[in-house]
Amino acid sequence: MTENPAHTDLWPAPLATGAVDATVTVPGSKSVTNRALVLAALASEPGWLRRPLRSRDTLLMAEALRAMGVGIEETVSSSSGDADGPAGSGEAWRVIPARLRGPATVDVGNAGTVMRFLPPVASLADGPIRFDGDPRSYERPLHGVIDALRALGARIDDNERGALPLTVHGGGALEGGTVEIDASSSSQFVSALLLSGPRFNQGVEVRHVGSVLPSMPHIRMTVDMLRQAGAQVDTPESGGEPNVWRVSPSALLGRDVVIEPDLSNAAPFLAAALVTGGRVTVPDWPERTTQPGDALREIFTAMGGSCELTEAGLTFTGTGRIIGIDADLHEVGELTPVIAAVAALADSESTLRGIAHLRLHETDRLAALAKEINELGGDVTETEDGLHIRPRPLHGGVFHTYEDHRLATAAAVIGLAVDGVQVENVATTAKTLPDFPELWTGMLGTVAGAATAPRV
Numbered sequence: 001m002t003e004n005p006a007h008t009d010l011w012p013a014p015l016a017t018g019a020v021d022a023t024v025t026v027p028g029s030k031s032v033t034n035r036a037l038v039l040a041a042l043a044s045e046p047g048w049l050r051r052p053l054r055s056r057d058t059l060l061m062a063e064a065l066r067a068m069g070v071g072i073e074e075t076v077s078s079s080s081g082d083a084d085g086p087a088g089s090g091e092a093w094r095v096i097p098a099r100l101r102g103p104a105t106v107d108v109g110n111a112g113t114v115m116r117f118l119p120p121v122a123s124l125a126d127g128p129i130r131f132d133g134d135p136r137s138y139e140r141p142l143h144g145v146i147d148a149l150r151a152l153g154a155r156i157d158d159n160e161r162g163a164l165p166l167t168v169h170g171g172g173a174l175e176g177g178t179v180e181i182d183a184s185s186s187s188q189f190v191s192a193l194l195l196s197g198p199r200f201n202q203g204v205e206v207r208h209v210g211s212v213l214p215s216m217p218h219i220r221m222t223v224d225m226l227r228q229a230g231a232q233v234d235t236p237e238s239g240g241e242p243n244v245w246r247v248s249p250s251a252l253l254g255r256d257v258v259i260e261p262d263l264s265n266a267a268p269f270l271a272a273a274l275v276t277g278g279r280v281t282v283p284d285w286p287e288r289t290t291q292p293g294d295a296l297r298e299i300f301t302a303m304g305g306s307c308e309l310t311e312a313g314l315t316f317t318g319t320g321r322i323i324g325i326d327a328d329l330h331e332v333g334e335l336t337p338v339i340a341a342v343a344a345l346a347d348s349e350s351t352l353r354g355i356a357h358l359r360l361h362e363t364d365r366l367a368a369l370a371k372e373i374n375e376l377g378g379d380v381t382e383t384e385d386g387l388h389i390r391p392r393p394l395h396g397g398v399f400h401t402y403e404d405h406r407l408a409t410a411a412a413v414i415g416l417a418v419d420g421v422q423v424e425n426v427a428t429t430a431k432t433l434p435d436f437p438e439l440w441t442g443m444l445g446t447v448a449g450a451a452t453a454p455r456v
């Protein structure tokens with residue numbers, strides 16, 4: 001099982017000495033890749049993922065599906081394609097569904113998508129599937145998925161915490177039906193049940209009964225991708241009851257899916273344009289998307305930049321001025337760390353609301369952001385459901401990242417403007433963006449007179 005080593009590696013965050021002017025090709029979306037893998041594994045015929053994200057979270061998902069019997073072949077196709085291959089060039093994964101079986105062991109790492117999306121898949125397997133992961137995965141909420149699966153007919157051995165590690169004793173099929181859940185701690189509970197829903201005997205009707213529901217765009221992403229795979233899904237938006245989703249039992253199609261760039265991982269690069277008063281273009285930015293990262297266009301525009309979507313992609317331009325914001329981020333919580341970093345460099349205060357559930361992400365993101373920005377001289381306080389950020393002149397120092405990829409990219413953004421920021425364990429970005437340091441220095445290579453903060 002994955003260890004939690006003590007991380008002492010320090011990465012000197014490069015200081016920008018001028019305005020960035022760069023084009024950054026951002027790798028595929030974690031959320032789209034992992035949904036596409038699950039749907040392809042549950043389909044009744046082989047399918048393709050093109051330009052999948054290759055990162056810790058997606059490799060864990062692929063490995064887990066393989067352990068349950070699914071074939072996943074990694075290929076690099078030529079631009080013309082071939083008889084058995086997908087059209088177009090680049091990396092592609094061929095997914096060959098098979099009868100799901102145990103015994104098998106799944107390492108979820110600290111991937112919310114793996115720990116939540118796969119127990120419903122395991123309930124369809126023949127035999128026991130054991131789930132384990134990083135120490136932090138034991139603390140992340142999973143009860144919504146476990147309780148719901150039990151109510152739908154699954155047999156699960158867990159522990160008194162209702163969390164990992166656990167074993168799903170798959171019986172080869174699941175009855176399914178109607179279930180109530182409280183998904184206020186994670187939208188992934190809803191997505192998890194919907195994704196496997198077509199394969200339950202009666203399909204599934206998920207009724208969210210909690211107070212709030214975070215990350216709605218991610219639920220829309222689940223619904224969209226299910227429909228594209230041939231499933232029938234009724235939603236509140238399609239005339240159904242509020243907070244109720246229904247998936248009818250059906251076969252799923254094997255598809256040829258092109259994975260969009262990860263727009264949440266575009267955040268630090270767009271932030272670089274804002275912070276340095278420069279310009280960054282992200283190619284292949286989709287015209288229409290369910291990804292929450294699309295909201296960056298509006299959020300960063302409100303913070304002082306402007307953007308334009310053209311054939312070349314999304315070009316974001318900063319003016320050199322950064323304005324604080326008062327924003328409810330409950331729909332787009334995963335953008336918070338980079339937005340908080342930009343807010344710490346602004347010329348006015350910011351309040352970020354609606355994100356209490358971030359305390360249960362890769363780390364307690366509200367506590368970590370407040371502590372680390374304050375240790376550089378900042379003035380950030382935690383509120384009941386977010387952060388209040390008063391910009392102060394910051395100084396260099398070590399920015400701890402708590403094995404959280406988004407803490408590391410947030411630190412790099414601050415390091416653009418503050419000399420001597422050292423990012424602990426920048427390699428933690430491998431969760432969703434293994435090439436981050438290279439992409440970052442590549443982007444800065446186009447800054448006139450780019451400097452690197454000295455190693456202390």
Ligand SMILES: O=C(O)C1=C[C@@H](OP(=O)(O)O)[C@@H](O)[C@H](O)C1
Pocket residue numbers: 030031032112113185186187188191214215218219333334357
């Ligand atoms: O379904 C998904 O792919 C995700 C949903 C969100 O989870 P929460 O609703 O738990 O915040 C998001 O933060 C996470 O990064 C990815």
Ligand SMILES: C=C(OP(=O)(O)O)C(=O)O
Pocket residue numbers: 110111112113334361362406432
């Ligand atoms: C919350 C996140 O990840 P996970 O999929 O592990 O929940 C994230 O990527 O910001």
